[in-house]
Amino acid sequence: xxxxxxxxxxxxxxxxTLLVDxxxxxxASFLATVAAVPVARAIAHxxxxxxxxxxxxxxxxxxxxxxxGVGVFVGVFAGIIVSALFAGGDLASLPPVPFSVVLxxxxxxxxxxxxxxxxxxxxxxxxxxxxxxxxxxxxEIGVNVATGLMTPVMGGPQDVLFTLGGFTVLNATVFYWAxxxxxxxxxxxxxxxxxxxxxxxxxxxxxxxxxxxxxxxxSLAIVYALPPDLSDIxxxxxxxxxxxVVLCLSLFGACCGFLVFxxxxxxxxLGDAGSLLIGYLSVTIIMSFANLQPFECPAVLRxxxxxxxxxxxxxxLPPVEQxxxxxxxxxxxxxxxxxxxxxxxxPILDTTLAIxxxxxxxxxxSTPDANHLxxxxxxxxxxxxxxxxxxxxxxxxxxxxxxxxxxxxxLFQPGRMLWPFLxxxxxxxxxxxxxxxxxxxxxxxxxxxxxxADAVRGDGAAR
Numbered sequence: 001x002x003x004x005x006x007x008x009x010x011x012x013x014x015x016x017t018l019l020v021d022x023x024x025x026x027x028a029s030f031l032a033t034v035a036a037v038p039v040a041r042a043i044a045h046x047x048x049x050x051x052x053x054x055x056x057x058x059x060x061x062x063x064x065x066x067x068x069g070v071g072v073f074v075g076v077f078a079g080i081i082v083s084a085l086f087a088g089g090d091l092a093s094l095p096p097v098p099f100s101v102v103l104x105x106x107x108x109x110x111x112x113x114x115x116x117x118x119x120x121x122x123x124x125x126x127x128x129x130x131x132x133x134x135x136x137x138x139x140e141i142g143v144n145v146a147t148g149l150m151t152p153v154m155g156g157p158q159d160v161l162f163t164l165g166g167f168t169v170l171n172a173t174v175f176y177w178a179x180x181x182x183x184x185x186x187x188x189x190x191x192x193x194x195x196x197x198x199x200x201x202x203x204x205x206x207x208x209x210x211x212x213x214x215x216x217x218x219s220l221a222i223v224y225a226l227p228p229d230l231s232d233i234x235x236x237x238x239x240x241x242x243x244x245v246v247l248c249l250s251l252f253g254a255c256c257g258f259l260v261f262x263x264x265x266x267x268x269x270l271g272d273a274g275s276l277l278i279g280y281l282s283v284t285i286i287m288s289f290a291n292l293q294p295f296e297c298p299a300v301l302r303x304x305x306x307x308x309x310x311x312x313x314x315x316x317l318p319p320v321e322q323x324x325x326x327x328x329x330x331x332x333x334x335x336x337x338x339x340x341x342x343x344x345x346x347p348i349l350d351t352t353l354a355i356x357x358x359x360x361x362x363x364x365x366s367t368p369d370a371n372h373l374x375x376x377x378x379x380x381x382x383x384x385x386x387x388x389x390x391x392x393x394x395x396x397x398x399x400x401x402x403x404x405x406x407x408x409x410x411l412f413q414p415g416r417m418l419w420p421f422l423x424x425x426x427x428x429x430x431x432x433x434x435x436x437x438x439x440x441x442x443x444x445x446x447x448x449x450x451x452x453a454d455a456v457r458g459d460g461a462a463r
Contacts, residue, residue, distance in 0.1 A: 003297035006227065011299070014227050015220045018245055021091035025079035026249040033075030033257030040067040041261070041268045049117055051269055064266060066116045069274025071261075072205075072254045073109045076281065077102075079250025087242075093230045094242030100139040101247070101284055104132035108191065108280040112273030125272075126188065132280055133187035141240070142186065142287025143179030148334025150175055186283045193347035194279030195272060196354060199374045201264035203389050205255040207346055207396045208278050212252035214343045214400030215285050218336070218407045219244045225411040226295035226329075240291040247288075251281050264385045279347070286340030290333045298329075300414040331417050332410050338424050339410070342403035345428070346373065346396050353435055373435070402427060 044050055044065035051064050084096040111128025114120045120128075136142060147157060150171070154161070157172035198204040219241075228241045255278070261268050270278070341348065350373045358365050374388060381387035406420045 006297045011224045011227060015223045018091060018094075018223055018242065019216075019220060021087065022083060022242070022245045022249050024086050025083040025246045026253040028082035029075040029079030029250040029253030030257045032078035033071050033254045034260060036074035037068060037071035037258060037261050037268060040070040041065045043067060044268070047117075049271075065268045066271035067113075067273070068258060068262060068268040068270045069109060069112055069116070069272070069277055071268075072258050072270070072274045073105070073277055075254030075257055076105065076250045076277070079253055080246065083246040083250070091242045091246075093236065094228065094239055095237055097243040097246055098139045098141070100135045100137075100141065101243070103138075104135035104187075104280060104284070105277065107135060108132040108187075109273050109277050112271065112276040116271040116273055129188050129191050129276070129280075130184060132191075133184040136183050136187065136284060136287070137180045140176075140179070140291070141284065142183045142290050142337070143176060144290040144330065145182050145287065145334050145337050146179035147175045148290070148330040148332075150178065151330055183287060186287055187280060189351070190283030190286075190344065190347070191276045191279035193344075193351040194282065195275040196372065197347045197350050197374065198270055198275040199372060200378065200385050200389050201266040202259055202262050203374055203392060204270060204275055204278060205258045205262055206389060206393055208282060209252055209255040209259070210393055210396045210400060211282065211343045212248050212255065214404050215282075215340060216245065216248040216252070217404055218289070218339060218343075219248055219285075221404075221408055221411055222289070222292070222336070225299040226292060227297055229294055229296040232294055232296075236294065238291065238293055240288040244285060244288050247281065247285050251278070251285070264389065282344055286337055286344060289336040289340050292329055292333045292336075299412055335410050335417055335420055335424075336407055338421070339403040339407035342406070342424055342427070343396075343400045345399040345403075345431070346392065349373065349428070349431055349435060352432060356432075356436065 044067040045063075049066045051066060080097045080102060083091070087096070107128055111120065111125055111132075114128075115125055151157070154171050154174070157170065157175055159171045161169045161171050161174060163169075194204060194208075197207070223241050223245075228236065228239050230236065258270070258274070262270070354369075354372065355365060357369070357371060358367055361367075374392060377391050378385065378388035381391065402424075406423055410417065410420055
């Protein structure tokens with residue numbers, strides 16, 4: 001592939017064409033969810049898979065169906081299938097959503113559904129989530145995150161870690177297993193963080209829809225800055241460029257379709273099947289940012305050496321032929337994952353605060369309390385669920401803009417990557433410090449009170 005003529009117009013056309021080619025996934029996921037949710041709701045009422053008010057923690061005024069996660073699953077699955085069957089243009093040249101992602105999707109949904117119906121033991125829920133994580137590791141989705149984290153300390157993947165007799169261990173081996181462990185941690189953490197945040201009508205599905213817009217924008221920015229080499233048939237098998245966009249659109253469409261029934265006052269809840277599924281897919285999209293190869297003609301050339309300054313104000317970078325095309329992009333890929341995690345910031349922040357709060361109180365993590373983010377925001381707006389949810393949508397939009405801004409800087413600036421890293425870490429620590437104010441050392445117990453018409457809660461775990 002020659003980089004001559006790969007200018008702004010060509011890059012923009014490639015990104016927009018991929019978006020248009022993937023649009024059927026959005027339409028299919030939305031329509032399938034809208035059609036599937038009423039069926040799931042009717043089945044839930046007939047089989048007794050419902051959430052009944054108890055005037056203590058469950059303050060909705062009527063019985064509400066679970067199984068909303070089944071509708072979301074049908075929508076996402078429909079989007080993936082339609083994109084694979086009717087792909088055209090550049091999307092037809094790129095690999096579809098990997099089977100490992102679909103396998104993990106099925107595993108995580110069944111795990112949550114079993115908990116909704118039969119109240120799975122916690123250990124069985126963790127086992128199901130680990131199965132989903134193992135499926136992702138089959139295609140090494142997100143495994144490269146460890147490479148970017150460990151390369152500055154241990155050297156490149158091809159460097160020798162140690163030699164014992166005639167047996168040589170390369171850094172790549174350690175990077176792979178460390179990356180696999182990170183994938184498992186991300187899936188477990190992301191799925192359960194989403195489950196914890198699911199506490200108000202329309203909260204988790206709406207926040208996820210906002211997040212998907214940011215993840216889609218960053219995915220298209222990656223296509224613009226690092227266009228896939230469509231002539232490299234063998235290398236394209238590792239590309240996630242098309243699959244990433246399809247997953248963003250499918251999850252966005254399914255969440256919007258579910259919001260039709262889940263926005264206050266909700267007629268159906270996500271259940272664990274829905275919240276775990278949303279967390280899993282969100283984390284999968286974010287981890288796929290670590291899978292940047294193959295690409296050609298990067299918008300900027302990145303390497304580990306200092307740039308050569310000219311006598312003027314410009315900077316001359318080494319010519320492309322002196323360095324590999326993907327030189328130095330391991331660290332960029334890891335920071336792009338951090339940008340995605342910033343967009344997933346509300347579930348992460350809420351879970352972090354819960355851990356700190358309960359650790360300081362000396363109580364188990366599973367202890368319920370009324371100091372989650374959505375509880376506090378709801379109290380601040382005089383108990384209005386809609387105002388609380390819309391306020392949290394606004395907070396999520398701010399995190400999305402932060403992630404997109406830092407991600408854009410990483411893709412289009414050839415300088416060092418320390419400052420973007422410090423910005424992301426500093427922003428998270430600042431949010432934790434601000435959010436801890438006024439929560440107290442101990443979790444606030446949920447007191448019994450009469451349910452109001454507006455006090456409709458979701459169905460996540462451990463409030």
